[in-house]
C-alpha cells in the first residue's frame with residue numbers, strides 16, 4: 711500500500727440511508743436525540759424513536775470505524791452506555807434495560823479509493839493500480855450538521871486528515887458521510903433493502919486535494 715502509485719484524484723461521497731422499520735404501518739414516532747460520551751474527538755449520537763407499542767434506538771458512532779447500531783425494544787426499555795468502556799471498545803458497554811426484540815449493526819470497514827480515469831464512476835477491479843483501500847478510523851471525523859424535523863433526523867459527518875501512521879499513508883482530501891432517519895416509511899422489506907444500500911458517488915466539485 712505504501713508504494714501505491716500516486717493517482718491524481720479520488721474522492722468519494724458515501725451516503726448511508728437509515729430508514730425506520732414501521733412494522734405496523736405509518737405510526738407516529740416521537741424522536742429524541744442526544745450526544746453520548748461527549749469527547750471532542752468522538753461523535754456518538756443516540757436517537758430514540760418512540761412509537762405507541764415499540765421503540766427504535768439508533769446509535770451512530772464515529773469514534774473509530776463509523777458504525778450504526780439499531781435496536782427495536784418495548785417502549786419502556788432504556789439504553790445505558792458506560793462511556794469509559796465504550797470508548798475502549800469493551801463488550802457490554804452498551805446495554806438495554808430489557809432485551810431488545812431485534813438488533814442490527816453496520817460497520818464501515820473500508821473505503822475504496824479509485825482513480826476514475828474514464829469518468830464512469832465504476833470501479834475497474836482489473837486495474838488494481840487505480841484502487842486503494844483506506845481505513846475509516848484513520849480519518850479525523852467531525853460533525854458538520856444535525857437536522858431534526860418532526861419525522862426525520864440527519865447527521866452529516868466529514869472525515870479529514872487521513873493519517874495511517876503505521877503504514878505511513880496520509881491524505882488531504884475530505885470524505886462526507888450522511889446518515890438519515892425517516893419515521894414516515896411503511897414497508898419493512900423495502901426499508902431493509904434501502905438500509906443496505908451504500909451509494910458511492912463521485913465528488914464532482916473541485917475539492918480534489920488528495921495526494
Ligand SMILES: *[C@@H]1O[C@H](CO)[C@@H](O)[C@H](O)[C@H]1NC(C)=O
Pocket residue numbers: 734737761762763
Ligand atoms: C399498538 O397495539 C395495539 C394493541 O395491540 C393496537 O391496537 C395498535 O394498532 C398498535 N399500534 C401500532 C402503532 O402498532
Ligand SMILES: *[C@@H]1O[C@H](CO)[C@@H](O)[C@H](O)[C@H]1NC(C)=O
Pocket residue numbers: 749750751
Ligand atoms: C483529541 O485529539 C487531539 C489530536 O489528535 C489530541 O491531542 C487530544 O488529546 C485528543 N483529546 C481527547 C480528549 O482524546
Ligand SMILES: *[C@@H]1O[C@H](CO)[C@@H](O)[C@H](O)[C@H]1NC(C)=O
Pocket residue numbers: 790791792
Ligand atoms: C448503567 O450501567 C452501569 C454499569 O453496568 C451501572 O453501574 C449503572 O447503574 C447503569 N445505569 C442505569 C441507569 O441502569
Ligand SMILES: *[C@@H]1O[C@H](CO)[C@@H](O)[C@H](O)[C@H]1NC(C)=O
Pocket residue numbers: 763764782783784811
Ligand atoms: C418484543 O418482545 C416482547 C417480549 O418478548 C413482546 O411482548 C413484544 O410484543 C415484542 N414487540 C415487538 C414489536 O415485536
Ligand SMILES: *[C@@H]1O[C@H](CO)[C@@H](O)[C@H](O)[C@H]1NC(C)=O
Pocket residue numbers: 827828834837840
Ligand atoms: C478506460 O477506458 C479504456 C478504453 O476503453 C480502457 O482500455 C481502460 O481499461 C479503461 N480504464 C479503466 C481504469 O477503466
Ligand SMILES: *[C@@H]1O[C@H](CO)[C@@H](O)[C@H](O)[C@H]1NC(C)=O
Pocket residue numbers: 871873874875880
Ligand atoms: C501523522 O501522524 C504522525 C504521528 O502522530 C505525525 O508525526 C505526522 O505529522 C502526521 N502526518 C500528517 C500529514 O498529519
Ligand SMILES: *[C@@H]1O[C@H](CO)[C@@H](O)[C@H](O)[C@H]1NC(C)=O
Pocket residue numbers: 878
Ligand atoms: C512517509 O511517506 C513520506 C511521503 O510519502 C516520505 O517522505 C517519508 O519518508 C515516509 N516515512 C517513513 C517513515 O516511511
